[in-house]
Amino acid sequence: MGVRSRPYGLAAMAEIELRHIEKSYGETAVVKGVSLSIRDGEFLTLVGPSGCGKSTLLRIIAGLEEQDDGEVMVDGRCVNDKRPKERDVAMVFQSYALYPHLNVFDNLALPLRTRRLSFAQRLPFVGRALPGRGGIEKTIRAEVEQAASMLDIAHLLHRKPGQLSGGQRQRVALGRAMVRHPAVFLMDEPLSNLDAKLRVQMRAEIIALHRRLGVTFVYVTHDQAEAMTMSDRVAVMTAGELLQVGQPEQLYRDPQDLRVAEMIGSPKINVVSCDHWISLGASLPPGVDGNTTHLAFRPEAVGIAAPGDRRLNGVVASVENLGADIFLNVALADGCGTVVVRTHPDGSRSEPGRPVGLQIDPACLLQFDSAGMRQRQAEQVGAAG
Amino acid sequence: MIARFPGRRFAGRVARHAILILTAAFALLPFVWMVSLSLKPPEEIFQADFHLWPTAFHGVENYRVALTAAPMFRFLLNGLLVCTAIFALQLLVCIPCAYALAKLRFRGRDTLFSAVLVGLLLPPQALAIPHFVMLNVFGLLDTYAALILPWAISTFGIFLLRQFFRSIPDEIIRAARLDGLGEFEIIWRIMIPMTAPALTAFGIFSVVAHWNDLFWPLIAVRREEISTPALGILLFRDDEAGQFFGPLMAGAVIIVAPLLVAFLIAQRRFIDGLAVTTMR
């Protein structure tokens, strides 16, 4: 990737490294030994189900919450005892957290004022009259206007947040974060309050913003589609643990953990336990060893075939036609679950109720043990044999 | 839609207003009576037949006596000074306390808050004697300080403001910390403007209570020069009965008037403030 240019302002480098971060509230452990390194200029997404500790981790990076154990390093220096203000990070909050009593201009100007004006100049009433304040205010105004025009909110500067639409508030929140050129952007589900259409549009705008600013983005979401489409790398969390970090394709094709496989990809990956496999009378694929308890395969790794002796058989339960693809839900016999199969619209058509056999590409079969860990050794043997 | 049930809507509105007017009249009646008495000559006050408007207008005399017989302006000034000082001190103590109790995490916070609740349960009269003894020890009896200091810490204020501060989302405070505001600046720039209606409400409670308070000034103060209006008005009381009712009522009107004006002004702000904070 090389060094990215940073045309908008001059932000510092920021490589973030988390080392064994632990955090609990009372008795409940919320973050359990998370280690993660985030490269300078990278767009990294933290994805995981609700309540898994994503926001908590983000707040620990920002310094808003103190971890019980572990270190937060920025550019190789430990920032544990630095206050949020000194960490050069900006955050966009889930609820936007705009100041309702200030207009958009003052919302954007506040972070600049607190940094540039001296203590005396910031004092209520007297500060306004002190020398030097006028000049600083002028440059602040110019910068706020520049950021506002970048985000297309220049015409809203005199409004209060209460008079803005959800999408406009979202932009103001972004503006307040970028106006001071932080080295790191932290975003906590910034799109979760928007409707579906606006969400897709803002997704594109945030990606464009990341390109333009070239600084490190840490983005939190529980929407795997957002994570897959926006990020350089994705970190998957559940219940306070980091399961896997990698590029979106890598997580999709090569998950290390059953929970990652299940979380990434839509429709969900198919999982059939070995017991079911055997009880249904199908022969296990070659190379499945004794540790493997679950076999998983993506909808596109399955084909429809005639029902046969040594394969999984089932009955088409429902058909979802999305235009470009058709997904068949195939119910396995004896209540052993359903399998989603992706078929092409120009292939043979299937009606609900039709018995079918499933033809699974053995190279795309993922094996997991009883703890949900990937069984790689066994797969390689299987693929070779 | 609008014209669909015109009769019913109209009747409903009349009923609603009738109830409101009746309640308002009930609340206003003593006040009207007070104004009426303040305009009457002594003979008429105890007459059996009642006229709202005096048959012989005696208002000028009554108000002249009220303003000259006792240093009324002095009392009003004292009241202003004492109430302002009390409210200022209360804010100075309550706001940081309420902020800490609502938004900071520290050991013993819940215990401290329980202590505040206990304080809320104590009637102020129960503390009169300890306060009196303490002021005596410090030699502060019969001074402005004796009128002000016992009220400087208001548990009611701490409680009320804490509840309002809690309703401000944590994320706004986190955003402010990231934007570089210190805790006191957060209070000044975020919490106070966002809870202006609560502060106004507290201000009304506090000022009304201490402007009208008679119990404590009666205990703490003797000198006429530092009397508050409620205490000062007692000077009109005369055991020879009747003679001074007119001036007494005139005095009462004079000391209530500033409160009314202040309340009407505050009410404006109160409603403006409500409009600001009703966004999510």
Ligand SMILES: Nc1ncnc2c1ncn2[C@@H]1O[C@H](COP(=O)(O)OP(=O)(O)OP(=O)(O)O)[C@@H](O)[C@H]1O
């Ligand atoms: N101040 C707190 N006190 C006690 N428990 C808390 C506190 N803040 C968060 N938690 C708990 O910590 C866990 C993780 O919270 P967190 O906000 O990090 O989740 P999240 O992954 O961001 O979820 P979501 O996607 O819903 O925002 C939750 O179970 C939550 O109940």
Ligand SMILES: [Mg+2]
């Ligand atoms: Mg969250």
